[in-house]
Amino acid sequence: VxxxxxxxxxxxxxxxxxxxLVEGPVEVVLDDGTRVVSDRFTVALCxxxxxxxxxxxxxxxxxxxxxxxxxxxxxxxxxx
Amino acid sequence: MTAAPARPDxxxxxxxPALPLPRGPLSEALLRALARPPGTPLPDRTDxxxxxxxxxxxxxxCAYELHYRGFTGVDDAWEWDSGLLRxxxxxxxDFLTALRDDCGPARPAAEALGELLTEPAxxxxxxxxxxAEHGERWQLREYAAQRSLYHLKExxxxxxxxxxxxxxxxxxxxxxxxxxxxxxRADRIHSALFAALxxxxxxxxxxxxxxxxxxxxxxxxxxxxxxxxLHRALRGALVGHFAAVETTSSPASRLLVRALERIGAGxxxxxxxxxxxxxxxVHEQVVRREVVGxxxxxxxxxxxxxxxxxxxxxxxxxxxxxxxxxxxxxxxTSLVTPLPPERPRPATxxxxxxxxxPGP
Numbered sequence: 001v002x003x004x005x006x007x008x009x010x011x012x013x014x015x016x017x018x019x020x021l022v023e024g025p026v027e028v029v030l031d032d033g034t035r036v037v038s039d040r041f042t043v044a045l046c047x048x049x050x051x052x053x054x055x056x057x058x059x060x061x062x063x064x065x066x067x068x069x070x071x072x073x074x075x076x077x078x079x080x
Numbered sequence: 081m082t083a084a085p086a087r088p089d090x091x092x093x094x095x096x097p098a099l100p101l102p103r104g105p106l107s108e109a110l111l112r113a114l115a116r117p118p119g120t121p122l123p124d125r126t127d128x129x130x131x132x133x134x135x136x137x138x139x140x141x142c143a144y145e146l147h148y149r150g151f152t153g154v155d156d157a158w159e160w161d162s163g164l165l166r167x168x169x170x171x172x173x174d175f176l177t178a179l180r181d182d183c184g185p186a187r188p189a190a191e192a193l194g195e196l197l198t199e200p201a202x203x204x205x206x207x208x209x210x211x212a213e214h215g216e217r218w219q220l221r222e223y224a225a226q227r228s229l230y231h232l233k234e235x236x237x238x239x240x241x242x243x244x245x246x247x248x249x250x251x252x253x254x255x256x257x258x259x260x261x262x263x264x265r266a267d268r269i270h271s272a273l274f275a276a277l278x279x280x281x282x283x284x285x286x287x288x289x290x291x292x293x294x295x296x297x298x299x300x301x302x303x304x305x306x307x308x309x310l311h312r313a314l315r316g317a318l319v320g321h322f323a324a325v326e327t328t329s330s331p332a333s334r335l336l337v338r339a340l341e342r343i344g345a346g347x348x349x350x351x352x353x354x355x356x357x358x359x360x361x362v363h364e365q366v367v368r369r370e371v372v373g374x375x376x377x378x379x380x381x382x383x384x385x386x387x388x389x390x391x392x393x394x395x396x397x398x399x400x401x402x403x404x405x406x407x408x409x410x411x412x413t414s415l416v417t418p419l420p421p422e423r424p425r426p427a428t429x430x431x432x433x434x435x436x437x438p439g440p
Binding site: 013015018019021038039040041042043044052053056057058059062063064065 | 197258263357358359364369
């Protein structure tokens with residue numbers, strides 16, 4: 001219906017240094033023609049290409065620190 | 081996505097668990113009273129019980145379970161019994177006072193939640209990393225038995241907060257909870273997926289079955305959730321807790337997928353954590369942006385409470401993690417009572433027909 005198309009629009013939200021959030025359900029067509037689908041209310045599409053479940057985000061975009069820091073935090077709250 | 085077959089959920093839907101065994105004077109008094117009519121007198125003081133101890137947390141667990149499924153042989157009217165609520169308030173006061181002390185001075189929510197966004201290089205030194213690298217089947221069974229205290233009611237403690245939110249926070253919270261509850265499909269409710277994982281690992285799937293086996297460290301995580309969920313005054317902490325869970329779940333679930341594959345667990349077991357890798361990467365964004373962002377836009381004064389919820393979660397998770405790792409390092413059970421020896425696994429499919437007789 002002309003003039004009523006707003007209701008049909010899908011919202012897409014790019015997260016800085018993170019995934020692209022897209023309102024679901026979605027069908028994603030990959031480079032090789034493979035189609036993958038998700039019925040979730042919102043999907044997070046990987047933009048860093050590091051995801052092991054590409055095209056979906058698996059939080060692999062996060063910063064990594066050497067394990068040293070965690071151990072230091074642990075000593076800080078010492079008592080067991 | 082293919083249609084999922086019917087899954088082993090609770091073998092007796094709606095059945096209430098039995099009352100657990102007492103672990104000290106407070107839980108003893110409460111459990112004795114619960115077997116009797118509401119109005120039976122109860123203590124109204126904790127008399128210096130350890131705020132993280134077995135006795136206090138088992139008593140608190142039983143007080144809260146009256147709001148979920150109740151217990152076999154316990155009158156439903158106990159849920160709102162004034163004596164029980166008075167005891168519950170005393171237990172909560174000790175626990176929450178200790179928790180606030182241990183979480184340190186107030187700090188901004190952005191700082192507490194921001195810290196959770198950095199991953200250790202490699203697999204890290206937590207329980208999921210250790211299980212991914214050299215976990216054994218008995219350790220994964222213990223891990224699942226402990227976590228069943230929460231996962232068999234996954235997302236239930238958090239739904240209490242919905243009437244206390246509005247606008248973006250309410251819409252975001254409900255969207256995530258809808259996903260947790262299977263998006264309209266009973267076979268996709270996360271607690272049902274967890275029951276399928278337990279069945280695959282040869283564990284009992286009945287709600288509450290492993291309560292007696294769970295140490296105070298595990299009980300405290302779930303009593304914290306119920307406390308945050310049931311008190312409107314703690315809505316900020318509930319939201320901070322939920323954001324912390326959703327933020328840390330995806331990478332941990334990835335490690336647990338590897339751990340389960342490592343021991344040759346079946347697809348039902350792997351599916352639970354594989355689903356959480358993908359789902360919680362979405363939930364994290366929605367919870368931090370819409371639920372936390374929406375709540376703090378409406379109620380900026382709750383900023384430090386959101387941080388407290390996140391910090392309390394990390395603090396109690398760390399205590400549980402230390403218990404598990406210390407026990408496993410010494411090759412002993414992390415549970416109060418070890419799991420019974422695993423029975424030979426029944427075949428998941430009917431046995432193959434006998435091979436045809438060899439031809440002449």
